[in-house]
């Protein structure tokens with residue numbers, strides 16, 4: 288199984304950032320996924336979108352609560368977020384990350400500052416934050432397989448031989 | 450000895466299982482993306498399409514020609530693949546599924562966060578995203594982690610001006626917005642026989658607001674007689690002793706009407722503390738409180754009086770609307786000055802049919818009051834139908850305890 292590795296600067300947001308705040312409902316009526324990146328976090332902090340390219344998103348607890356909208360994850364990917372690290376994440380948002388192939392790490396005692404360098408490796412249950420190793424909660428074998436395939440679309444293509 | 454979730458999923462908490470869904474559904478919002486993901490998967494054959502529903506409710510009828518076009522494609526798709534399809538005006542997906550389609554013991558997966566609503570039938574019902582729904586179209590199932598369970602044990606009975614919605618707000622306040630993340634919530638206790646299916650659906654609906662994977666009620670005589678109306682006869686689920694991660698006790702006799710204060714579902718206060726707050730709009734509807742019982746209650750409080758603030762009522766389904774027509778409830782609502790919307794989600798998601806303007810304050814019977822959800826720079830309080838009715842009559846937030 289191949290792992291996904293990367294590194295990037297931390298962009299930090301707070302607790303309980305719901306999926307409406309990640310991408311507002313008024314932008315959802317489209318099949319064109321590329322429009323989301325302009326509006327990501329618009330209602331939280333309109334300056335955030337421009338800083339996400341190549342970044343690792345660092346969140347507090349309960350990231351992605353609320354609506355099941357998968358566009359929240361797609362918007363982060365479109366905006367260039369490489370991976371998401373949170374103290375905790377709402378479960379549908381967490382599943383959507385895995386299913387769309389966005390590496391997600393849950394670190395209950397997360398501590399991080401804006402701009403800290405983050406290194407990650409999806410096969411290891413740890414991250415490096417500003418040179419310091421921290422443990423993340425392990426993913427199940429299935430979750431790792433889906434992530435390694437690049438998301439559920441490629442995973443199902445492989446499973447169904449398409 | 451197992452929790453209801455462990456019994457339905459047939460594995461102990463903490464196990465990761467592969468399971469086939471007994472029923473799967475999405476709506477116009479998530480359906481569009483589900484179809485895109487399914488096409489990206491190479492358009493695999495749809496496994497057992499008769500178990501799959503597509504229910505138009507979020508922006509129904511369409512608000513723009515783009516929405517109409519996307520809905521047109523999805524409608525044709527559902528028909529071509531012989532899926533169960535509910536067009537505009539049929540109602541909110543969770544309500545439509547609750548009208549005889551969801552059964553005890555089933556695994557029900559919906560591409561919508563409030564899919565937990567159907568746990569009211571003693572099913573394991575939970576939400577997923579669009580890509581995962583596409584995988585369910587292709588394979589019939591998905592992986593699930595069997596959750597630990599938090600029990601909410603209720604005793605006594607509700608005072609007449611307090612509703613199941615107040616219980617839901619109370620537990621959201623107690624647990625907080627992430628207090629039950631990855632957990633199931635079981636609603637148990639001697640109060641259960643007094644809570645009808647409408648109440649149970651309201652209770653389970655809001656489980657996700659605490660992060661829960663689902664909310665569940667054991668199927669009992671109440672469930673049995675409800676489903677018998679749809680021609681289905683079910684055995685009851687006898688609770689067995691089991692281990693809960695945590696138990697919360699609520700004494701229903703002591704409950705008071707509550708509101709969730711903007712912009713959080715878990716900032717819950719007695720209505721009395723917000724008495725007199727002016728409001729611009731009252732909205733009654735949604736998968737939380739748009740059932741016939743809710744419309745009837747609202748109408749009975751209005752009786753022959755006029756609402757003092759613009760009031761939008763959206764029946765949760767065509768069946769609800771039809772019952773309200775037959776009983777005369779609809780006539781009372783119209784004569785009292787209420788506006789009636791097409792069955793569906795209505796303004797709940799801030800897309801159409803009652804969006805608030807900047808600076809306006811609304812009172813809604815929905816389940817979510819996040820920042821900007823129902824109108825940019827507007828604020829929304831959440832309450833029971835009883836509180837909403839008293840407030841509509843007064844034109845300001847009003848405690849039913851003082852009013853009725």
Ligand code: SF4
Nearest residue numbers: 541735736794797798
């Ligand atoms: S009524 Fe509101 S909460 Fe319920 S499914 Fe529709 S948009 Fe979601």
